Amino acid sequence: MSNLIEKDQQYIWHPLTQHKLKKKMLPIKKAKGVILTDENGKEYIDGISSWYTAVYGHCNEYILQKVTEQMQQLDQVVFSGFTHEPAIQLAEALVNILPEGQQKIFFNDNGSTATEIGIKMALQYHYNQQNNRKVMLAFEEGFHGDTFGAMSVSDLSVYNGAFQEHFIAVKRIPVPNGENTQEILSQLEEIHQQSPLAGFIYEPLVQGAAAMKMHHEEGLEEILKFCKSKDIILVADEVMTGFGKTGKNFASAYLQTQPDIVCMSKALTAGLLPMGATSCTQKVFDAFYDDNIAKGLFHGHTYTANPLACSAALAGIKLLTSPEMQQNIQQIHQHHLAFNEQVKNHPLVANTRCKGTIFALDLSVEMSRYGNLRDKIYNYFMSKGIYLRPLGKTIYIACPYVISKSQLHRIYEAILNLLDELREDVC
Ligand SMILES: *Cc1c(COP(=O)(O)O)cnc(C)c1O
Numbered sequence: 167m168s169n170l171i172e173k174d175q176q177y178i179w180h181p182l183t184q185h186k187l188k189k190k191m192l193p194i195k196k197a198k199g200v201i202l203t204d205e206n207g208k209e210y211i212d213g214i215s216s217w218y219t220a221v222y223g224h225c226n227e228y229i230l231q232k233v234t235e236q237m238q239q240l241d242q243v244v245f246s247g248f249t250h251e252p253a254i255q256l257a258e259a260l261v262n263i264l265p266e267g268q269q270k271i272f273f274n275d276n277g278s279t280a281t282e283i284g285i286k287m288a289l290q291y292h293y294n295q296q297n298n299r300k301v302m303l304a305f306e307e308g309f310h311g312d313t314f315g316a317m318s319v320s321d322l323s324v325y326n327g328a329f330q331e332h333f334i335a336v337k338r339i340p341v342p343n344g345e346n347t348q349e350i351l352s353q354l355e356e357i358h359q360q361s362p363l364a365g366f367i368y369e370p371l372v373q374g375a376a377a378m379k380m381h382h383e384e385g386l387e388e389i390l391k392f393c394k395s396k397d398i399i400l401v402a403d404e405v406m407t408g409f410g411k412t413g414k415n416f417a418s419a420y421l422q423t424q425p426d427i428v429c430m431s432k433a434l435t436a437g438l439l440p441m442g443a444t445s446c447t448q449k450v451f452d453a454f455y456d457d458n459i460a461k462g463l464f465h466g467h468t469y470t471a472n473p474l475a476c477s478a479a480l481a482g483i484k485l486l487t488s489p490e491m492q493q494n495i496q497q498i499h500q501h502h503l504a505f506n507e508q509v510k511n512h513p514l515v516a517n518t519r520c521k522g523t524i525f526a527l528d529l530s531v532e533m534s535r536y537g538n539l540r541d542k543i544y545n546y547f548m549s550k551g552i553y554l555r556p557l558g559k560t561i562y563i564a565c566p567y568v569i570s571k572s573q574l575h576r577i578y579e580a581i582l583n584l585l586d587e588l589r590e591d592v593c
Pocket of ligand 1: 278281309310406
């Protein structure tokens with residue numbers, strides 16, 4: 167065992183980990199572009215952009231340069247009473263690419279605080295107007311983060327089960343699948359009558375943590391329209407879907423009904439520094455704008471609008487909006503579509519889906535046959551030098567936009583080889 171692994175086990179409590187399973191953490195020494203390198207020099211293609219963050223490639227030269235310049239100028243300053251150019255420039259750049267109507271940017275630290283603030287904005291929007299609306303609406307199998315408000319609106323799992331007695335009030339509706347829209351709408355009508363809804367938090371079109379579950383677009387549109395007509399504040403959680411992953415800058419751009427609030431993080435800072443942001447419309451902002459101080463949003467984090475994070479985000483948006491990056495995104499989608507044709511009829515594939523740079527397939531195998539199938543698949547890909555993180559029976563790709571055609575094909579090949587090996591096992 168390497169010295170690093172030993173010390174890791176001595177000192178570190180990892181996220182999302184039951185340490186009694188004694189899984190060894192793999193020390194990663196270097197990341198450049200699409201490649202992660204471990205301490206022994208073995209290379210892995212980062213097929214999920216390090217949890218959907220490093221979409222322009224790791225240690226991107228342009229972003230590093232911008233952050234280095236900023237670092238020599240202004241590192242950190244209190245964002246209450248003070249302001250600074252990186253935050254102002256970033257807010258303006260965000261408003262320019264966000265869904266129509268987003269007007270104000272509230273900075274925070276990560277995806278969970280971005281949604282937490284979205285929820286607080288929705289609840290206080292009604293509280294400030296003395297509307298009796300205290301319940302949030304969310305999707306089944308939704309995931310919005312690990313702080314208390316975010317846990318409350320996330321569907322129950324090992325993540326949040328221990329805390330459910332402490333949750334805020336939430337009602338849940340099924341995900342629109344093309345056959346259940348009317349059912350959901352009548353359910354929604356009834357819920358809203360019995361427990362007036364303050365806001366609806368949703369991952370637009372793709373639910374990442376639910377193994378890239380995708381929505382029926384018109385179904386989602388109908389739900390959003392209903393909410394809009396009842397002044398149920400629409401909180402789009404674009405923490406995963408934001409910044410190009412679905413083929414548009416934000417997934418909300420596929421829809422007509424636009425959100426009142428948008429939550430961002432992950433690719434916001436291009437994988438370089440932690441930051442989140444929550445944007446809102448003028449209408450939401452105005453509900454807090456009052457002579458009465460208590461109507462303000464009294465929420466703030468110490469590192470709010472950290473100038474280095476702002477400069478990383480600004481550089482990221484420059485890259486995202488460049489014709490070259492937009493073209494990369496469309497090309498990845500075309501490659502995914504071609505791969506889909508190749509793989510969708512394989513006897514071990516139950517279902518495939520694709521949106522922008524995201525591709526997912528569900529295996530049609532009995533999990534029980536394999537013991538821990540998920541870990542076997544994970545280890546198979548790692549042995550081939552490919553970092554993918556299967557969820558249950560789902561294998562998905564959310565690759566950096568700078569991935570080359572040959573790197574992408576190495577991922578596809580590994581998936582096809584895995585399917586064949588599994589098939590031999592089954593037959
Ligand atoms: C990852 C994620 C979050 C939580 O973000 P963290 O930065 O991990 O706290 C919230 N919502 C969605 C949709 C996510 O994918």
